[in-house]
Amino acid sequence: MMAADQTVHGVPPSLSAKVVGSFAYLTVRDRLPTILTKVIDTIHRNKNKFFEEYGEEGIQAEKQTIGLLSKMRNELQTDKPVIPLTDSLQDAECWNQYLQKHQKLHGDQESVSWFKSPWLYVECYMYRRIHEALWLNPPISDYDVFNEGKTQSFFESQQAVMTICTHLEGVNSNIENLSKNQLFEHFDKLLQVSLWGNKCDLSISAGQDNSQKTSPIDSLVSLQPLILVNDSNTVWSTLISAQTHARSEKTTVRVDIVLDNAGFELVTDLVLADFLVSSGLAHEVHFHGKSIPWFVSDVTAHDFQWTIQQTMASNHKCMSKIGYQWKSHLKDGVWSYHDHPFWTQPHEFCDMAADAPDLYANLQGADLVLFKGDLNYRKLVGDRDWDHTVGFGTALQGFGPAPLCSLRTLKANVQVGLQPGQAEKLTSHEPDWMTCSKYAVIQFYSSKAEQKD
Numbered sequence: 001m002m003a004a005d006q007t008v009h010g011v012p013p014s015l016s017a018k019v020v021g022s023f024a025y026l027t028v029r030d031r032l033p034t035i036l037t038k039v040i041d042t043i044h045r046n047k048n049k050f051f052e053e054y055g056e057e058g059i060q061a062e063k064q065t066i067g068l069l070s071k072m073r074n075e076l077q078t079d080k081p082v083i084p085l086t087d088s089l090q091d092a093e094c095w096n097q098y099l100q101k102h103q104k105l106h107g108d109q110e111s112v113s114w115f116k117s118p119w120l121y122v123e124c125y126m127y128r129r130i131h132e133a134l135w136l137n138p139p140i141s142d143y144d145v146f147n148e149g150k151t152q153s154f155f156e157s158q159q160a161v162m163t164i165c166t167h168l169e170g171v172n173s174n175i176e177n178l179s180k181n182q183l184f185e186h187f188d189k190l191l192q193v194s195l196w197g198n199k200c201d202l203s204i205s206a207g208q209d210n211s212q213k214t215s216p217i218d219s220l221v222s223l224q225p226l227i228l229v230n231d232s233n234t235v236w237s238t239l240i241s242a243q244t245h246a247r248s249e250k251t252t253v254r255v256d257i258v259l260d261n262a263g264f265e266l267v268t269d270l271v272l273a274d275f276l277v278s279s280g281l282a283h284e285v286h287f288h289g290k291s292i293p294w295f296v297s298d299v300t301a302h303d304f305q306w307t308i309q310q311t312m313a314s315n316h317k318c319m320s321k322i323g324y325q326w327k328s329h330l331k332d333g334v335w336s337y338h339d340h341p342f343w344t345q346p347h348e349f350c351d352m353a354a355d356a357p358d359l360y361a362n363l364q365g366a367d368l369v370l371f372k373g374d375l376n377y378r379k380l381v382g383d384r385d386w387d388h389t390v391g392f393g394t395a396l397q398g399f400g401p402a403p404l405c406s407l408r409t410l411k412a413n414v415q416v417g418l419q420p421g422q423a424e425k426l427t428s429h430e431p432d433w434m435t436c437s438k439y440a441v442i443q444f445y446s447s448k449a450e451q452k453d
């Protein structure tokens with residue numbers, strides 16, 4: 001067995017496609033090539049657009065990008081070694097060092113390759129190579145190949161977006177008169193709406209429509225039993241004590257949201273952030289997005305601004321009003337959008353303090369950090385084959401810049417912090433409970449508190 005396979009100091013091995021038949025294996029064998037093929041098709045379909053914009057140069061760039069992507073698809077499908085990046089983007093060196101580190105772990109006999117290396121690493125690497133293929137081919141370097149899908153998924157969720165905006169407007173219009181209990185009930189609902197918004201990602205569906213079609217509010221009661229860990233009470237009490245502390249110290253409460261997908265999920269996150277600010281539970285919300293197109297549907301700065309613009313431009317009165325409110329939150333600095341290259345690197349978050357100390361220090365300024373989605377969860381717990389009853393705090397392996405909470409629907413076979421027997425019971429009824437995105441967690445950790453661990 002290689003070093004990377006072994007349980008070192010109680011840390012279990014990384015999930016990997018080398019386990020034939022595992023979800024990681026099926027993802028690398030089937031889903032990633034499907035996503036790559038769609039990327040190639042999208043670029044090809046836009047050939048005329050590139051020609052119109054850039055003439056012959058656009059056509060050449062399209063051809064060469066497709067050539068690079070087809071080559072990568074072949075490398076993936078034939079389990080070739082992972083190769084260094086050749087663009088000179090800011091993070092390329094870091095990626096190449098990461099490769100060297102993994103090569104050392106593998107030893108001299110075997111190369112780091114698509115099926116033999118940690119799944120988290122190769123999956124992230126594929127998206128970075130897509131970026132490289134485009135980047136190396138100006139004038140289409142900045143083309144977001146996932147933009148069409150993200151835009152479409154926003155429009156396909158329109159009804160649900162209107163419903164949630166109307167709901168928010170109703171809550172906000174009476175917010176001053178609400179008792180603490182009523183405020184908690186609204187908070188709890190909107191936290192769950194944001195949680196279930198994470199069902200709508202386009203990576204698990206390999207780009208197929210996965211938008212929100214039903215009312216996000218009406219379905220909450222029936223979805224409740226599917227929340228396997230629900231720490232919403234602790235999240236609430238964290239906010240309340242931050243508020244009390246801020247009042248006595250004359251400071252502010254800051255909540256950070258590490259975003260996941262554009263489309264309906266982003267709207268649910270903005271709605272939650274709006275409520276946090278309108279209710280006075282938070283004075284500032286920092287959103288963290290991706291600096292390059294990522295995992296098909298993840299939010300970039302462009303997606304973030306576009307979504308707010310679209311909300312403002314809606315014919316639906318409530319939606320438009322709320323869109324304007326969001327714009328003024330941004331203008332007033334109550335909301336801010338941030339990106340950092342670390343979010344689009346393959347590292348487990350326990351590496352953040354050493355590898356991105358500026359980002360770690362920044363998150364330490366938050367009173368609460370909400371991590372949206374499956375990929376963030378995988379990175380929080382290192383995408384390892386943990387026993388399901390291991391505590392969340394243990395699986396975080398020292399990561400804890402601030403009190404944090406993962407809002408995640410399960411789409412990868414890693415889950416910690418369950419009760420003894422809970423996983424076994426789920427497996428006996430539904431063997432794919434960890435990957436079917438039917439189940440979810442609201443899982444909290446704080447290094448300060450009396451731990452649940």
Ligand code: F6P
Pocket residue numbers: 123198201202203204205260261295372373374375376378411412
């Ligand atoms: O596990 C399936 C998967 O597509 C992973 O590739 C990735 O971790 C995840 O789902 C993406 O989901 P999310 O958008 O929730 O991070």
Ligand code: MG
Pocket residue numbers: 201203260261295297298373375
């Ligand atoms: Mg995503």
